[in-house]
Amino acid sequence: MTPRDYPTALGASSPTSITLLGHDLAADVxxxxxxxxxxxxxATQRRPSRGEVRVFEAVLAALADHGFTPTAIVTRLTYLSAPDSVQGALAAGLLGGGSRFLGVTEDCGRFLAGVLKEHDPLPSDDAGWDALALETVTAWRESGRRVPGLGHHVHKDGDPRTPRLFEIAAEEGLYGPHLSLFAAVGRVHPRVLGRTLPLNGAGVCGAALADLGLPLELLRGFALLARTAGLIGQLAEELRHPVANDIFLSVDLNNRSVPPDPYGESHG
Amino acid sequence: MTPRDYPTALGASSPTSITLLGHDLAADVxxxxxxxxxxxxxATQRRPSRGEVRVFEAVLAALADHGFTPTAIVTRLTYLSAPDSVQGALAAGLLGGGSRFLGVTEDCGRFLAGVLKEHDPLPSDDAGWDALALETVTAWRESGRRVPGLGHHVHKDGDPRTPRLFEIAAEEGLYGPHLSLFAAVGRVHPRVLGRTLPLNGAGVCGAALADLGLPLELLRGFALLARTAGLIGQLAEELRHPVANDIFLSVDLNNRSVPPDPYGESHG
Amino acid sequence: MTPRDYPTALGASSPTSITLLGHDLAADVxxxxxxxxxxxxxATQRRPSRGEVRVFEAVLAALADHGFTPTAIVTRLTYLSAPDSVQGALAAGLLGGGSRFLGVTEDCGRFLAGVLKEHDPLPSDDAGWDALALETVTAWRESGRRVPGLGHHVHKDGDPRTPRLFEIAAEEGLYGPHLSLFAAVGRVHPRVLGRTLPLNGAGVCGAALADLGLPLELLRGFALLARTAGLIGQLAEELRHPVANDIFLSVDLNNRSVPPDPYGESHG
Amino acid sequence: MTPRDYPTALGASSPTSITLLGHDLAADVxxxxxxxxxxxxxATQRRPSRGEVRVFEAVLAALADHGFTPTAIVTRLTYLSAPDSVQGALAAGLLGGGSRFLGVTEDCGRFLAGVLKEHDPLPSDDAGWDALALETVTAWRESGRRVPGLGHHVHKDGDPRTPRLFEIAAEEGLYGPHLSLFAAVGRVHPRVLGRTLPLNGAGVCGAALADLGLPLELLRGFALLARTAGLIGQLAEELRHPVANDIFLSVDLNNRSVPPDPYGESHG
Known part of the structure; x- marks a missing residue:
């Protein structure tokens, strides 16, 4: 087989220089x-503006750490069990970043982008956004799907991150169609669902990332990047004020042996 | 068993607020x-100064991406194989962040900190640092250990990241004892080893992180944080200009079947 | 909060004994x-019959190792990069066990089970199975979905594992409705699709596991168990006849720097 | 660069056949x-005898599941958080298979093999083994190292797995030098340490695997293989009788916010 080559615009090095994204790493980065x-x-191979960085970093701050989430507990327990491998403890924590706990960001961004793609031209005022949101929420309700980004098990009357991220995006001139539609969903959904749910922080983060033009396939990746910083914080705290062994024992010492419950007995 | 409680200074939330490190997440972070x-x-539960942030981010930039490293290839191949799980592709890449490819940063920071801990008071001038470095390199040489942070398989005449990080740390008044000792190792080692090796970028990053007062047990963690951003970049590029299938085929199509080579035949 | 307890029928121990699934581990297992x-x-909390074990182990053998798959390459590269962590190398390889390379087993088992659940009573002869398969393949074709378990990029004229697993299941009296429907799909699909595709090994494994009454949600898990044995084999071979560094270099030395290709330029 | 080839004795396929370890997969495996x-x-590229299989499978049974270990909790929590990825849940659990919870098997096998390598000829009777064990335990004690395989936090008066594995190995004629030395360590250590500790199950498994001639670098790998089966059992139970959310809540609802505890304040 002919040898192939593998093009990349990311890191490259020669004996005397290192480039990253076409720039001299040492001098310019x-x-x-x-x-x-x-x-x-x-992630985009284009340098963001100052405003884009501010919105992006606000999202990362919003998602970095939420206390004793499953991902945080997993990282601490894995470090307890295998302290020789910090990379394993972080990787194990990130593996919880799936559909349920970190996936809302991506689901919401994709949901909004999907609606926008079908509507051209986009609304030009709040009334227009409300009409589009009403149509969308109604359609999702009728097909039995949950609208991503609505509801929070703790912040039932409002997630404090949501208005703040709207505000920051507006300050930076980056309040685009995804945030506009998301805000409209927040205004109109009570008319369809019969109750008022908060727009949650994970959802608004997805909307903001989508307005920044980041690839939808990787929105979960940015949540994971934020969480990596949070998990390092969890490990740093665990090193000085350990709780993982107590967590382990609180489970193990409260185990209760029950007889096997055979599955699939009727088969075979 | 009495229920325990689990203290943490990281994320916490009530129905109306979210705090992070004792600050209001939405308003202040x-x-x-x-x-x-x-x-x-x-990671430290203390807010860094602007200068500390600049040095820290310079380190993260130095370590974020080095092109087609094993970790980058692993992330791309895992995404090829399981595109349903971005978290799996990132976690798989991070698992390569062990002793050989990302570990130098931590090894070097620990090495320098270990020497410093044994020497009180510390040297006050370059001659003093050189003497300490000479003693250290000689001792390591005699015990057959490799001095961490010396040598690079590509940048044989000098890693461009090294002088740049020394410079940035000096500009910010953060050129502390770890960097001082590391620089001295760079000056004196040819007298002991009989040849001149470059101070590598991973090593100087470890020295700089240690001078920032970050926990030594987690220096590898910061390299992994930097690499998470790099791996997201690798995935973003893979999505648009895929190479993973070509890499896979370049291996699979060049496999060569050989007969089994029994191991441990003499046992059992 | 009141302490909870956590019931389990799996491993349990007291100072003098260890039980597993209600049996004395040392004496009876x-x-x-x-x-x-x-x-x-x-997995089932019921002890399988000898015939069930034979079919189950035949499936595990069929899925254990397929040479230089992405998962095998990933495990070898991760070990190259982090030889301190065998668990990391194995975990990284398993993370490639997703929808594309190992998922067919689960997809096929679920597909067949889904069809069977909708049809009561089940067919009692080959003509009946053919009719059901024809109806199913036609419906899937019309809705634009690919029928799981059909086709193989190497074994275009027949996957040798497929007839063998049908045979073993028949010998053990475990040729149940999932295998019957799968065989019928193999017979009738050319009439619908206009060409003849092989029933692949991953698919027939899913059908056989489903006929064994194993939980559909975990069919991928059994493929991963088989693959764990295969990946240990890959690591054992890598330790004695290493190729990972050559694979890495074959990519890294053939990298080609290209200019950044900005994404999402029009946004923000 | 010239294309390389990658030799392997593991899986290989042509359009009409699949071989594994030089055998026809479908017909012979x-x-x-x-x-x-x-x-x-x-793992060894040689087919084991029936007796070797029996000892090997006894080891796997001994290590497969120990109830609510950190690895089991991690797998359940990761599945709770990311139910879309069974491979992620299993990989996360395996990442806890490091030095503390699963590493004893490997540590003990390496320890015994290291001692045996230095002694030629090996003892020929129990008195000889006792003398070697006495010398070894004394030397380890003097250098402040813990002897691997001694002691258990639950089975203080004896781990039931240990005598059973000795017995099985003896029945199969596979009671070799590693088991002999390990048994002698069990007999003589009270004379050196001043108290009697049990030979634990993880340790005797390492001794038995080493006597089987398996590669020492991968002893942890076999523990991980056993544990993969156990973790699938944990997931299967979690699917039907879930406890992960209760575990998560028992931690999260008992969190206690404390003020930040700044680290490294004196630095920088």
Whole structure:
């Protein structure tokens, strides 16, 4: 087989230089580019504006740590069990970043983008957005689907991150169609669902990331990046004020042996 | 068993508020705190200065992406094989962040910190640092250990990241004892080893992180945080300009069947 | 909060004994129960018959190793990069066990079970199965879905595992409705699709596992169990006849730097 | 660069056949080779005897599941959080298979093999083994190292797995030098340590695997293979009798916010 080559615009090095995204890493990136900015740049291969960085970093802050989530508990327990491998403890925590706990960001971004793609031209005022939102929420309700980004098990009367992210995006001139539609969903859904649910923080983060033009397939990836910083914080705290062994024992010492409950007995 | 409680200074929420590190997340963190700053804060529970953030983010930039490393290839191949799970592709890549490819940062930071801990008072001038470095490199050489942070398979005449990080740390007044000792190792090792090796970028990053007062047990964790951003960049590029299937085929189509080579035949 | 308890029928221990699935581990399981048998038992909480074990182990053998798959390459590269963590190398490989490379087993089992659930009574002869298969394949074709378990990129004229697993299941009296429907799909699909595709090995494994009464949600899990044995084999071979560094270099040395290709330029 | 080839004795396929370890997969492996036997064969590239399979499977049974260990809790929590990815839940659980909870098997096998390598000829009777064990335990004690395989936090007066595995190995004529030395350690250590500790099950498993001639670098891998079956059992039970959400809530609802505890304040 002929050898192939593998094109990339990311990191490259020669004996005397290292480039990243076409720039000299040492001279032009190190000391010049913030980490949020760099993460955005790596994902899009274009350097974001200051305003884009601010919105992006606000999203990362919103998603970095939510206390003793399953992902945080998993990272602490894995470190307890295998302290020789920090990479394993972080990876194990990230593996919980799936559909239920971190997936709302991506689901919401995709949901909004899907609706927008079908509507051209887009609404030009709040009344127009409300009409589109009403149509959308009604259609989702009728087909039995849950609208992503609505509801929160703790912040029942409003997630404090949501108005703040709307505000930051507006300040930076980055309040685009995804946020507009999401806000309209927040206004109109009580008329369809018969009760008022909060727009949750994970959802508004998805809307904001989509308005930043980030790839929809990777919205979950940004939530995972934020969470990596949070999990390092969890590990740092665990190292100094450990709780993982207590968590383990609180489960193990409360186990209760029950007889097997055979599955599929009728088969075979 | 009495229920325990689990203290934490990280994320916490009530129905109406979310706090992170004792601050109101929405009001005081989102839109106000950069992502590198937040990651530092989460890991140390103290807010870093602007200078500390600049050095920290320079380190993250230095470590974010090095092109087609094993970790990058692994993330792309895992995504090829399981595109339903972005978290799995990122976690798989991070699992390569062990002793060989990402571990130098931690090894070097620990090495320097270990030497410093044994020497009180610390040297006050370059001659003093050189003497300490000479003693250290000699001792390591005699016991057959490799000095971490020395040598690079590509940048044989100098890793461009190294002088740049020394410079940035000096600009910010954060050129502390770990960097001082590391620089001295760079000056004196040819006298002991009989050849001149470059101080590599991963090593200087470890020295700089240690001078920032970050926990030594987690230096690898910061390399992994940087790499998470890089791996998202790799995935984003893979989505648009895929190479993973070509990589897979370049291996699979060049496999060569050989007869089994029994191991441990003499046993049992 | 009141302490909860956590019921389980799996492993439990007291100072003087260990039980597993209600049996004395040392006396009744060790030395008495094969590993395939135990895996089945753990998953279903019922002890399988000898015939069930034979079919189950035939499936595991069929799925254990397929040479240089992405999962095998990933495990080898991760071990190259982080040789300190065998668990990381195995976990990284398993993370490729998703929808594309290992998922067919589960998809096919679920597909067949879904059809069977809708049809009561089930057919009693081949003509009846053919009619059901014809109706099913036609419906899937019309709704644009691919029928799971059909087609193979290498074994275009027939996957040798398929007839063998039908045979073993028949020998053990475990050729049930899932295998019957799958065989019928193999017979009738050319009439609908206009070409003849092989019934692939991953698909027939899913049908056989479903006929064994194993939980559909975990069919992928059994493929992963089989693959764990295969990945240990890959690591064992890598330790003695390493190829991972050559694979890495074949990619890295053939990288080609290209300019960034900005994404989402029009946004923001 | 010239294309390389990648030799392997594991799985290979042509359009009409699949071979595994040089045998026809469909004809000679499926239905003929048990799963424990296959795992051994894949790891060593030699087919084990019936006795070797029995000892090997007894080890796997001993290590498969120990109830609510950190690895089991992690797998259940990860599945709760990301139910879309069974592979992620299993991989997360395996990542806890490091030095503390699953590593004893490997540590003990390596320890015994290291001692044996230094002693030629090996003892020929119990008195000789006792002398070697006495010398070894004394030396380890003096250098402040813990002897692997001694002690258990629950089975303080004896781990029931240990005598059983000795017995099975003896029945199969596979009671070799590693088991002999381990048994002698059990007899003599009270004279050195001043108290009697049990030989634990993880340790005797390492000794038995080493006597089977399996590669020492992968002893942890076999523990992980056993545990994969156990974790599938945990997931299967979780699907039908879920406890992960209760575990999560028992931690989250008992969190206690404390003020940040700044680390490294004196630095920088």
């Amino acid at each position: 190190m000391g010049e580019v913030g980490f949020g900015e760099l993460a955005f740049w790596l | 989102m839109g106000e705190v950069g992502f590198g700053e937040l990651a530092f804060w989460l | 060790m030395g008495e129960v094969g590993f395939g048998e135990l895996a089945f038992w753990l | 499926m239905g003929e080779v048990g799963f424990g036997e296959l795992a051994f064969w894949l």
